[in-house]
Amino acid sequence: MNTLIVERQAGPGVALVTLNRPAVLNAFNTEMWQELWALFRELAYDSALRCVVIQGAGERAFSAGGDLKERNGMTDAQWSAQHQLIEDVLLAIRDFPRPVIASLHGIAHGGGLELALMCDFIIADATADLALPESRRGFLPGGGGMQNLVRAIGVRKTKQMLYAGMRIDARTAFDWGIFNELVAAGGHLARSLELAGEIARAAPQAVRSAKLTLQHGADTDFRAGYALDLAHHNMLVRGPDRLEGIRAFNEKREPQWTQQ
Structure with missing residues (x-):
């Protein structure tokens, strides 16, 4: 370049x-x-x-x-x-x-x-x-x-x-x-x-979801933004990285994320 x-x-x-x-x-x-x-x-x-x-x-x-x-x-x-x-x-x-x-x-x-x-x-x-x-x-x-x-x-x-x-x-x-x-x-x-x-060091999928919800939620009303928050929250808590994050915290180690 x-x-x-x-x-x-x-x-x-x-x-x-x-x-x-x-x-x-x-x-x-x-x-x-x-x-x-x-x-x-x-x-x-x-x-x-x-x-x-x-x-x-x-x-x-x-x-x-x-x-x-x-x-x-x-x-x-x-x-x-x-x-x-x-x-x-x-x-x-x-x-x-x-x-x-x-x-x-x-x-x-x-x-x-x-x-x-x-x-x-x-x-x-x-x-x-x-x-x-x-x-x-x-x-x-x-x-x-x-x-x-x-x-x-x-x-x-x-x-x-x-x-x-x-x-x-x-x-x-x-x-x-x-x-x-x-x-x-x-x-x-x-x-x-x-x-x-x-x-x-944060969970990649959680960061990507946070960016999406904040970018789009800021351009709409509270309830529509909150619906976006909950949609991504519910998706992430059912994924493997939520389990890994909590396990790593309790084991006092860095988490190994699997979701990109």
């Missing part, structure tokens, strides 16, 4: 994906979106995979968003074709069957922030610098950023960020609820991999 670095065994069952265009602050060009699309389709069928971590290469950025030099002069048809690919990739990350962690440092603007918001968690360091600046370029975010932000921080703060393309620092983003955790500068990847390792 030309725009990504993929480490399949960053930890047991953990894949580390690095956005690798540091000279342009890891801005997304069409090739990077194509490689992300192919990669996440491939990873979805990796039965040994438990968690994916995404980071940006270099010291300055997670990703500055879309490559505006590539986009300069694009026809409407070219823009639409690229954007369909972007939508496919971002939804593939949101709906990926295993947890995805954004390990964020430095600049995360536009599509960079939108990609991070599609992940299950964001672990950020103190250098993080966030913005959705599209209103300053004559359009609006098109990668789910508005919907993900309003669900994370509410309507008023989202308006504050969107209307003027406002930049916010790491502490503000954490206080508002955009990040799960805020760590010291340079500590984002170590903490992300530590968290990924913790996820990898």
Whole structure:
């Protein structure tokens, strides 16, 4: 791959994906979106995979968003074709069957922030610098950023960020609820991999079911969401991993999961 670095065994069952265009602050060009699309389709069928971590290469950025030099002069048809690919990739990350962690440092603007918001968690360091600046370029975010932000921080703060393309620092983003955790500068990847390792030790089918019920339950009313919870609960308690988990606890050992 030309725009990504993929480490399949960053930890047991953990894949580390690095956005690798540091000279342009890891801005997304069409090739990077194509490689992300192919990669996440491939990873979805990796039965040994438990968690994916995404980071940006270099010291300055997670990703500055879309490559505006590539986009300069694009026809409407070219823009639409690229954007369909972007939508496919971002939804593939949101709906990926295993947890995805954004390990964020430095600049995360536009599509960079939108990609991070599609992940299950964001672990950020103190250098993080966030913005959705599209209103300053004559359009609006098109990668789910508005919907993900309003669900994370509410309507008023989202308006504050969107209307003027406002930049916010790491502490503000954490206080508002955009990040799960805020760590010291340079500590984002170590903490992300530590968290990924913790996820990898849990029962794979239970984690996958939790992601499904939380993703879909959050978009519906309480009773419909609770029905999803119970459907997956009842499925899992009748499986072998529930017996193994309880047995391992009582025998003071790590469980050996059988359901993928």
